[in-house]
Amino acid sequence: MMSLRLSLLAAVLAFGACGYAAPAPQDDTGKVIETEILILGGGMTGVAAANSLYHDAGMRNILIVEARSVLGGRVQDSRIGNYTIEYGANWIQGLGNNPIWKMAQKYGVVNRYSNWESIDYFTKDGWEGDDGPLQHAVTRYEEEVFPAAAADAGRRKELGQPDLSMKAGLKLNGWNPLTPEERTAEFFAHDWEQAEPPIVSSFIGTAEAYNETFVESGNGTNNIVTDQVTGYKGVVLGHAAEIPNLNVMYNTVVTEIAYSATGVTVKTKTGLTIKAKKALCTFSLGVLQHDDVKFVPELPEWKREAIANFHMATYTKIFARFPTKFWNDTEFALYADPDERGFYAVWQTLDLPGFFPGSKILFATLTGEQAHHAEYQTDAEVQADYVQVLRDMYGAANVPEPIEFKFPRWNMDPLFRGTFTNWGAGVTVKQQEDMRVPVGGELDSEATLWFAGEHTSRKYFGYLHGAYWEGRLAASHIADCVLRQCVTGDITKKVRRQAVDFDAGDDAGAKKQRRRRMWT
């Protein structure tokens, strides 16, 4: 384990946290760089694509361009007190065949079992005691309603029936939340995972996402990353460190992507021009939706429709460090606000044995519109709401003001514009697949600009393992195209078909499939 930790530290030095490459010069006008493969974005997708292009396809002329000074993208941490905390991805979900779980073990990224059943239940009047209405509602949703609804969604999919909203699917399975406790139970089970409410979420998409990660390829549990050396981004850094002489251009903001049948030309904020034979755009769906980057020519209508229709959600973790620990040793506390569904409903402590004992750190999660609202409020306004809810839960006299208080503003950040995607009600499978289909010239065989990210994952959208699989899949398509000079037939059809069947949970199986598709 020691040598793994040392190699991970070396990866940190090489790819982030400290020892960054020097910032790009301010004026690069007239300067032109050329590469064979250009990867736009240094998150999990971009690094997984680079790793696969290097090791599986034998390509060497690869350049990653990244706006930040560190790899990892939405796997991003911060500091509170003397502790590294995760602003972005935090859990390795489902475990089982999740490749991130294997990578965390391989690179020595510290994680531990997260007990989602260790919960204290509160209302405006404080602790509700054992077996109160909130606990009862959570149990009913999780043990009766969701399993029945998920099976129903599965049947609907098999029979080719139209999708519904999750709200409608739940209603048809006997769930009609009226009380603050029922609404909070629903928020905890649905919004806290999808970051949007059931009324705008797909019934089939929600059930399928749960099934693929937690049932098909997982064992149903989650580990939470508590690594204090690299944070969760250690998995991305470890994967990047496996690529000898990886060429990363940090602090480089892409402003324009021009594509044609013969290649891709990218312009950066500092006026630099980068030319490539093939490029892979891994920017988040939020970035694509907000026109932060200009495409020349404009992306085709079918692609713009797909980008506009899929959902970029927001999930905001709000951290505080207190002078005293006034809460219990359960991992979670749920709060049922009497008026506003989901208002500071989910709380977690990091001050636990095996986590950061003695840290006195709590965090709450807001999603959807409440997360957006907090981004527009001042820190002081958010803190006032946060502390007020805690005082309702634990008694005013017991809750002091925090010593430190901080949270990320993901939705306002032009490099992300949200946190992860949710399959919205009314999004078709074709639209989801269209997000991944490459563009270039008139003909399919002239594809030069490819797209990948967690949002293009048919089965694991929203998750880090989705980003990983999508990076590898895009690499296999690009390598196939380069090695065979795009003469293998209908690229668009192939990308779509693989959208459905590539995402094998087992790494070895996936590798075999990829080899077969690329070289036989």
Ligand SMILES: Cc1cc2nc3c(=O)[nH]c(=O)nc-3n(C[C@H](O)[C@H](O)[C@H](O)COP(=O)(O)OP(=O)(O)OC[C@H]3O[C@@H](n4cnc5c(N)ncnc54)[C@H](O)[C@@H]3O)c2cc1C
């Ligand atoms: C708050 C939060 C909680 C999450 N929780 C979990 C979890 O517990 N478990 C889990 O599995 N997943 C979780 N996720 C999802 C997971 O983090 C993402 O699915 C994954 O990191 C996405 O990787 P990506 O490479 O597709 O995109 P990104 O990580 O967004 O990578 C894209 C890269 O492009 C760069 N970029 C953007 N615009 C430009 C530009 N104009 N020029 C140059 N570079 C640019 C960005 O800086 C970024 O590095 C969470 C995400 C968030 C934010």
